[in-house]
Amino acid sequence: MRITLVGSKHFGVTTLDMLKTHNVEIASVVVADAEDRLAAAAKAAGIPVTIQANPKLVVASEIAEGTELIITAHSHARIGKDALAAASLGGIGYHPSLLPRHRGIAAVEWTIKEGDPIAGGTIYHLADVMDGGAIAAQEWCFVKKGETARELWERALAPLGLKLLGEVVDFATVHKRLPATYQDEQFATNAPKLA
Structure with a gap:
């Protein structure tokens, strides 16, 4: 690959x-x-x-x-x-949310701001819609009470991203294709940069 x-x-x-x-x-x-x-x-x-x-x-x-x-x-x-x-095979990226929730640059911050008890990470196909491509892999984690966005990123979401990227790369290496499940737009939310 x-x-x-x-x-x-x-x-x-x-x-x-x-x-x-x-x-x-x-x-x-x-x-x-x-x-x-x-x-x-x-x-x-x-x-x-x-x-x-x-x-x-x-x-x-x-x-x-x-x-x-x-x-x-x-x-x-x-x-x-x-x-x-x-x-x-095109391209993939890691987004630190359970897409289609919290599309945008401040996904982790919005996870905390919204009080989400569960967060997660998504490997998605790069596409025209920001963070809107098909999902190749996804996994969730709990958010600790009182955790900051940075703490959540460092404790759970960054390691999860590396794990999922590795799994998708291994899949693509063996199968010469990427897994793909389309996002349900009715559940999409935006996570713009917070002031």
Whole structure:
């Protein structure tokens, strides 16, 4: 399985480290900022790094040739249709909510704000609708009373994301396809950035 990883920050680095333990080839890493820690980790591992021309959009020319699967890990850039078409299996991302609930940039914060007793994570197909693509994998966890968004992310949601990404990558490697269950739009909620 030949992968292009698009991401940033700590979760991008931990995703890179997780992928190294699976039977995949990391063809390239795409970042919005050349100084990002993911860029440094990729260079240290001898993986080619591409800096996005537009920090809000990844285009086909930024995807490594022969990529089978694009994975996003803490990327706030849209993966363009041309970029998705450049990968034979398209792309997947991790969202720290039980999609279609809490679509958006502040999913964990909205989980806490809404007082949800249960949270979770979703591996979803990258698509035109933000966080709206088909679900490839999903798992839930309890929210502890009084837990902050950061505590929930660090304790449960980040590790859950790595586990689910690994499972979907393994499935795709064996079956040469991605699992897909379509989201029920009647349950979709938005999680915009909180002030």
